[in-house]
Amino acid sequence: MLVLAGLVAWSLWPEDERPDPRSRVYTEASACLLTPAQGITDPSAAPVWAGMRQASEETLGKVSFLEVDGPQTAQNASTFFATLVSGGCDVVLAAGSAPSAAMLQGAAQFPGAKFIAITTVDDGKTQANLVKVTEATPERVTSRVHDLVEEVLSAEGD
Structure with a gap:
């Protein structure tokens, strides 16, 4: 009898209607970062990633990164760059000398895509x-990247 009463009470107990606080529903907008082999821990990529994450939190756009494996040359990085461009990212960013060089050399081949190169060379x-x-400073890079990525993710997410 107690077991039956417990089952009835459990089945009639109201469900918690609150969403899981850890779940997040993203838009289809995306920003992708090409980094040196160290990934987002690389000193050139860390402030960029921070700005991208801030923009993602505000717009619910997706952000991701891809590391350049192997030789850190523009020629090798160009393969990884092309992968991101063909992967459907709304904006592609590059941080580090090889990824940025690959972007600066290859952006003209993809006139319909949007690119942001973090570089010390203008x-x-x-x-x-x-x-x-x-x-010049990581804080300013983060702020500038945030603004640029937020603009793209907001426009693409609508």
Whole structure:
């Protein structure tokens, strides 16, 4: 009798309607980062990743990264760069010398894509689909990347 009463009470108990506080529903918008072999722990990539994550939290756009494995050259990084571009990212970012060099060399091949290169070199050349972030401090890089990525993710997520 007690078991039966317990089962009836359990089946009639109201369910908790609150969503799981850890779950997050993302939009289809995405930003992808190409990093050196150390990934987002690389000193050139860490402030970029921080800005991307902040933008993701505010817009619910997806962010991801891909490490350049093997030789850290522009030629080797260009394969990884092309992978991100063909993967459907709404904006592709590059941090570190090899990833940024690959982006600066290859962005013109993909006129319909959006790119953000974090680089210490501003050669004065401009491309319609490429923004160069040349800020000197990690904090300023994070802030600038946040603003740029938030703009793209907000527009693409609508």
